[in-house]
Structure formats: structure tokens, C-alpha cells
Amino acid sequence: MNKYRTHTCGELSKKLKNKEVSLSGWINKKRDHGNLLFIDLRDNYGITQCVVEKNNENFNNLEKLPLETVINIKGEVVERSKETINSEIKTGEIEIKINSFIILGKTKELPMPVFSEQEYSEEIRLKYRFLDLRRNKIHQNIILRSKVISFIRSEMEKLGFLEFQTPILTSSSPEGARDFLVPSRLNPGKFYALPQAPQQFKQLIMVSGFDKYFQIAPCFRDEDARADRSPGEFYQLDLEMSFVEQEDIFNVVEKLMVKLFNNFSKNKILNEVFPKIKYSEAMLKYGTDKPDLRNPLIIKDVTEIFTRDDVTFEIFKKLVKAGSSVRAIVTKQTKDKPRSFFDNIDNWAKEQGSSGLAYFTIEKNKDIQGKGPIGKFFNNDSIKCIMNITSAEVGDTVFLSCGKISEIEKILSLAREKIANDLNLIEKNKFAFCWIVDYPMFEKDEETNKIKFSHNPFSMPQGDLNNIDFTKPLDLKAYQYDIVCNGIELSSGAIRNHIPELMYKLFEIAGYDKNIVNEKFSGMINALSYGAPPHGGIAPGIDRIVMLLAEEKNIREVTMFPMNQNAQDLMMNAPSEVSSEQLKELNLSIKKK
RNA sequence: GGGGGUGUAGCUCAGUUGGUUAGAGCACGUGCCUGUCACGCACGGGGUCGAGGGUUCGAGUCCCUUCACUCCCGCCA
Numbered sequence: 001m002n003k004y005r006t007h008t009c010g011e012l013s014k015k016l017k018n019k020e021v022s023l024s025g026w027i028n029k030k031r032d033h034g035n036l037l038f039i040d041l042r043d044n045y046g047i048t049q050c051v052v053e054k055n056n057e058n059f060n061n062l063e064k065l066p067l068e069t070v071i072n073i074k075g076e077v078v079e080r081s082k083e084t085i086n087s088e089i090k091t092g093e094i095e096i097k098i099n100s101f102i103i104l105g106k107t108k109e110l111p112m113p114v115f116s117e118q119e120y121s122e123e124i125r126l127k128y129r130f131l132d133l134r135r136n137k138i139h140q141n142i143i144l145r146s147k148v149i150s151f152i153r154s155e156m157e158k159l160g161f162l163e164f165q166t167p168i169l170t171s172s173s174p175e176g177a178r179d180f181l182v183p184s185r186l187n188p189g190k191f192y193a194l195p196q197a198p199q200q201f202k203q204l205i206m207v208s209g210f211d212k213y214f215q216i217a218p219c220f221r222d223e224d225a226r227a228d229r230s231p232g233e234f235y236q237l238d239l240e241m242s243f244v245e246q247e248d249i250f251n252v253v254e255k256l257m258v259k260l261f262n263n264f265s266k267n268k269i270l271n272e273v274f275p276k277i278k279y280s281e282a283m284l285k286y287g288t289d290k291p292d293l294r295n296p297l298i299i300k301d302v303t304e305i306f307t308r309d310d311v312t313f314e315i316f317k318k319l320v321k322a323g324s325s326v327r328a329i330v331t332k333q334t335k336d337k338p339r340s341f342f343d344n345i346d347n348w349a350k351e352q353g354s355s356g357l358a359y360f361t362i363e364k365n366k367d368i369q370g371k372g373p374i375g376k377f378f379n380n381d382s383i384k385c386i387m388n389i390t391s392a393e394v395g396d397t398v399f400l401s402c403g404k405i406s407e408i409e410k411i412l413s414l415a416r417e418k419i420a421n422d423l424n425l426i427e428k429n430k431f432a433f434c435w436i437v438d439y440p441m442f443e444k445d446e447e448t449n450k451i452k453f454s455h456n457p458f459s460m461p462q463g464d465l466n467n468i469d470f471t472k473p474l475d476l477k478a479y480q481y482d483i484v485c486n487g488i489e490l491s492s493g494a495i496r497n498h499i500p501e502l503m504y505k506l507f508e509i510a511g512y513d514k515n516i517v518n519e520k521f522s523g524m525i526n527a528l529s530y531g532a533p534p535h536g537g538i539a540p541g542i543d544r545i546v547m548l549l550a551e552e553k554n555i556r557e558v559t560m561f562p563m564n565q566n567a568q569d570l571m572m573n574a575p576s577e578v579s580s581e582q583l584k585e586l587n588l589s590i591k592k593k
Numbered sequence: 594g595g596g597g598g599u600g601u602a603g604c605u606c607a608g609u610u611g612g613u614u615a616g617a618g619c620a621c622g623u624g625c626c627u628g629u630c631a632c633g634c635a636c637g638g639g640g641u642c643g644a645g646g647g648u649u650c651g652a653g654u655c656c657c658u659u660c661a662c663u664c665c666c667g668c669c670a
Binding site: 029032034035037084089117120173176178196223227452453456565 | 596597599600603604605619620621624625626627628629630631632633661662663664665666667668669670
């Protein structure tokens with residue numbers, strides 16, 4: 001017999017009544033009646049109530065144990081009387097009558113309670129993560145994460161994918177996020193980089209003829225944190241397939257996501273065939289390439305209204321003349337909302353750094369008229385024209401933003417979310433997936449005015465490969481796609497460019513000459529020159545998938561040992577200083593400030 | 594790099610217009626209590642009010658600086 005336990009704290013029932021058992025776990029909670037003491041013993045599997053009476057020789061010692069002490073108890077399984085059954089817990093029909101106990105792990109005074117549903121400061125949670133992780137909600141989140149990953153592995157294997165590991169120490173690449181660098185001892189002055197994704201390796205795996213690859217891959221990017229973005233490291237379901245077109249990738253991922261989300265959540269998937277939205281359409285209708293489709297609000301372009309003579313809103317008219325655009329969000333039947341509702345939104349928009357949101361409500365007496373701060377600038381005809389474009393009706397409110405397209409896209413995208421939340425328009429408990437497709441190959445850098453890759457430089461441009469018009473690079477579309485759920489970008493992927501000449505040409509447009517490409521992407525460009533199959537893939541973010549399934553708003557809630565916003569591990573004290581010997585070996589010196 | 598929020602007991606928080614000795618719940622300690630499951634009751638210990646400076650007869654409260662955590666912008670092929 002194992003000296004620590006015969007059973008776990010989650011499995012005992014009436015079937016074992018009157019049996020002698022041994023349990024080990026943490027003291028979750030004590031209820032001390034003076035002559036009768038209840039101890040809730042907790043382990044990974046559940047909670048079992050243990051009871052001891054005054055006449056037992058262990059009573060006084062057990063009474064003194066602080067919460068979270070780890071003990072082993074030996075005792076008898078007793079069926080509870082009807083009135084004392086606790087239906088909240090799995091083992092609620094029995095309790096253990098304690099005969100003896102041993103302390104296995106003492107505890108100091110707790111910096112944070114384990115038995116409590118209160119929220120605690122992030123600082124204390126991260127410093128004492130091992131205590132935080134004992135708490136039920138996050139404990140279950142981490143278990144869910146484990147199950148999700150197993151599920152994905154088994155599904156991928158069923159689909160014929162092979163799992164491979166790729167190097168963690170690799171080379172820095174000029175595109176993309178900041179790299180984490182690792183100095184090389186054997187090669188003084190040179191550095192490895194941690195992979196931002198196994199991008200080149202997975203393509204090399206295809207060139208090596210393995211056909212279908214996947215990996216639960218760690219990715220490292222030295223960028224600032226957000227609620228849905230861990231600083232430093234995160235995990236992707238990285239996958240790549242040979243001899244495929246875009247639709248083949250969609251098929252695999254769509255089916256996997258539907259199976260996964262149906263298996264791990266009760267929330268309904270709104271469209272099991274995910275809608276495909278062109279990038280340009282997404283930017284127009286939602287102002288972002290990661291729209292939350294649960295949100296019914298749609299943005300419309302109404303710039304033309306402000307070229308009409310009968311519209312007298314001179315501020316916007318002047319801006320439009322100078323090249324600005326105007327776009328609108330319409331809220332249904334909001335004419336009776338108090339003034340404060342509208343002003344609130346306008347003020348909020350100003351706080352976001354925009355010039356605010358102009359608005360008027362459509363009313364009808366004899367004629368149709370606009371009511372509200374800017375209502376008077378529009379007459380019956382011009383309002384009808386706006387109603388026509390935006391599908392607005394009498395009683396609706398029109399919010400307007402005017403400015404450079406990139407600016408109004410940004411503010412209206414945020415306003416869509418803000419207004420929908422204020423009006424409670426977002427269907428909770430639903431998953432709304434979509435594909436965003438037809439990304440542009442290039443975009444203009446707003447600061448330098450230079451042309452750069454808009455996403456992945458390894459993507460295949462669309463069109464007849466023998467006859468691509470490179471004279472208008474900004475018009476080039478790529479076989480590049482994102483998958484989005486509830487406004488969260490889950491992953492992006494692409495059909496890759498496997499033709500070296502074409503790759504050189506595209507890099508040239510982005511300002512990298514052949515020599516740089518040969519140097520920076522030597523492994524890949526070389527491989528593509530020796531018979532590369534057409535291939536493509538995608539890499540859904542594991543952390544964000546689990547976050548959606550666990551219905552958490554913050555990625556730390558599904559990450560076992562996360563870093564804080566400043567990329568520090570408060571529990572392990574990372575990053576930390578290193579000895580001068582270590583620095584010397586690496587040929588490094590620290591610049592004093 | 595920039596903007597917002599928060600910071601008071603081990604933990605979660607309250608603290609009015611600047612005014613006596615800074616409070617509550619949980620945790621901890623002591624005592625009472627034989628059926629609780631957020632057990633109950635009584636008593637007790639515990640505070641650099643994030644730090645520094647200023648205004649004032651008087652600062653947890655007002656002003657300035659700064660630090661920490663967090664959310665957002667930038668950044669994230």
C-alpha cells in the first residue's frame with residue numbers, strides 16, 4: 001500500500017462505506033465547533049470532508065493546523081445522514097472519520113488565501129503563482145488547456161499530420177517583431193535568436209517531403225504586452241501542408257475548430273461554415289481586420305453626402321474637399337436615449353484621441369429631420385440619402401466620424417465595440433468565427449512612405465504567376481488569411497511563395513536586394529531552389545483558443561507561469577543579472593548608464 | 594516612448610469638506626461551542642496610509658516628483 005493514500009479526495013462514495021482509507025491533501029477549510037472539527041481536505045481531484053471529535057487524541061493537534069497545511073489522514077468512510085449531505089461536492093454523501101494523521105508539509109502564514117473567490121492583485125498572484133494555481137477557477141483553466149492540447153494532438157494525428165520539433169536557438173530575421181537574442185559563447189560577437197515562429201523550418205519540412213506537419217510550437221517575440229498577448233512567449237498550433245490551395249487549409253482548420261469548440265464549450269458556434277470576408281471589406285464594414293461578428297453594428301461610407309450643396313455642415317465639407325472621408329455607424333431606435341448617452345460616446349471618442357463623434361437622430365414630423373447637435377445641417381433630401389446608404393430608419397441615430405481613412409477606421413472600430421457594449425447588443429455565449437482573406441501583399445509605411453510587406457513576406461501573391469503586374473505593388477493581393485473569433489485574432493496563415501525568382505522580385509519591391517535575401521533567408525531560399533512543393537499553412541494561437549473556451553478576458557488566466565506586463569517573472573526573478581564570469585565567457589560587457 | 598486606472602493591516606476593501614487614538618470582513622492568536630460545509634460567539638495582536646518632497650496650526654485626504662501593478666495607444670512579418 002502506498003504510504004500517502006489509498007484514494008484521492010474526489011472519488012469516495014457510499015460504495016466504500018465502513019472501509020478504512022488513507023487520503024492526502026491540503027486543508028482547504030476548517031470548521032471548528034470546539035468539540036467537533038470538520039476539515040475539508042483538497043487535492044487535484046476534489047474535496048472530502050473529514051471529521052474528528054474531542055475525545056479523539058488527535059483533536060487538539062488537528063485543531064491547531066493552519067489552512068493549506070498538507071496532511072495525510074487515515075480513517076473510516078462514513079455515510080452521512082440525509083440532513084447532512086452536501087450536494088455541492090462529488091463526495092458529499094460521505095465523510096471520513098479521522099483515526100490518525102501525519103503532517104506532510106507545513107505552511108507559513110499565507111500571503112493570499114486559496115479558499116476564496118475574491119480577486120487579488122496581479123503582483124501577489126504572480127509572485128505566489130503556486131498558491132494562485134491551487135485556486136479552483138485557474139486550476140480548472142490549466143487543466144482545460146492540457147485537455148485542449150491533447151485533443152488537438154489526437155485530431156491532427158488522425159488527419160495524418162506528423163509532429164516535429166524545430167530548433168529554439170536559431171537566427172535573427174530582419175522582418176517582423178523584435179527578436180530575443182542569445183549570445184553565442186563559441187562564436188564571439190554573434191547571436192542566436194529565439195524563433196518568432198518556426199516559419200522557415202516548417203517550410204523546410206515541406207521541402208524535405210514530409211507533406212503534413214504540425215507542432216504545439218513555442219514562439220518568442222520581444223513586444224509589449226496586452227490583455228490577450230503575453231510578453232515574451234506564447235504557443236501556436238503550427239501546421240503546414242504540401243500540394244494544397246487556400247481552401248484545403250480552410251477545410252482542415254475549420255473542421256478542427258468546430259470540433260474543438262463544440263467539445264470544450266457549451267457556447268454555440270454562430271456559423272459552422274466560417275464566413276469569408278475580404279480584408280478591404282472588413283476594414284470598411286468593421287474598421288478592423290479582426291471584427292467581432294457578434295456585434296451587429298456596421299460602418300458605412302457616407303463621404304459623398306458632404307459634397308452636396310444642400311448639406312451645410314461646413315467643417316466636414318471642408319475636410320472632405322481636402323481629401324478626408326466620412327463614415328457612419330447607425331444605432332437602431334435610440335431616439336429616446338437621454339442626451340447623456342450620446343455625449344458620453346462623443347466624450348469617450350475624444351478621450352481616445354479622435355476629434356469626437358458627431359451625431360444626429362432621425363425624426364419625422366411632416367418632413368424627415370435631424371435632431372441633435374448637427375441635425376440642423378441636413379435637410380429632408382440629404383437625410384433620405386443618408387438613410388438610403390446606411391439603411392437607417394426614423395428613430396435611429398447616425399454617428400459620424402471624419403478624417404483620414406486610417407484614423408476613422410480606428411476610431412469607428414473602437415466605437416462599434418463601445419456603442420454595442422453600451423447598448424448591450426453583443427450576444428454573449430456565442431462564438432462567431434470568420435476568415436479574413438485577400439490581404440494586400442504590400443502596404444505603404446506611413447512614416448517613411450516606403451513600400452513594405454503588409455504581413456508575411458513568404459506569402460504567395462495572387463494572380464497568374466507568369467504574368468504578375470509588379471508596377472502597382474500596392475494593388476497586389478496575397479494568398480494570406482486570418483482566422484478571427486469574437487474579435488480576437490486566432491491566427492494568420494498563407495499559401496507560401498515557393499518560387500525563388502518570385503521571392504527575390506517581391507523582396508526587391510520591399511527594398512531588400514538579392515544579397516540580403518540570400519544572407520538573411522539563406523536556409524530557405526537555398527532550399528526552394530532544389531525542388532520545392534507548393535505548400536501553405538497556418539498557426540492558430542493556443543493561448544487565445546483556451547482563453548475563449550475558458551471565457552477569460554486575460555491570457556494570464558490560462559497561462560501557468562506568466563510574466564507580468566514588464567516581462568518579468570516575479571516568482572523566479574527573471575530576468576536577472578548574471579556574474580561577470582558569465583559575461584566574460586560570452587564576450588559581453590554591460591554599458592553603465 | 595505616450596495616455597488612463599489603482600496603491601490604506603498578511604489578503605479584499607471603506608475612510609465625508611483637510612480635524613480626536615485610521616476602521617470593517619477574511620486570515621492569524623486565545624477562549625466558548627457536537628453537525629458544519631462562507632459554521633457561530635467573545636476577546637486580542639497586527640498599519641512607514643507605495644516612496645520622497647511641499648502647502649497648512651493640522652495631510653490617508655490638497656499640490657509636485659517618483660515607484661509598483663494594470664488597461665489602452667505605439668509595437669506585434
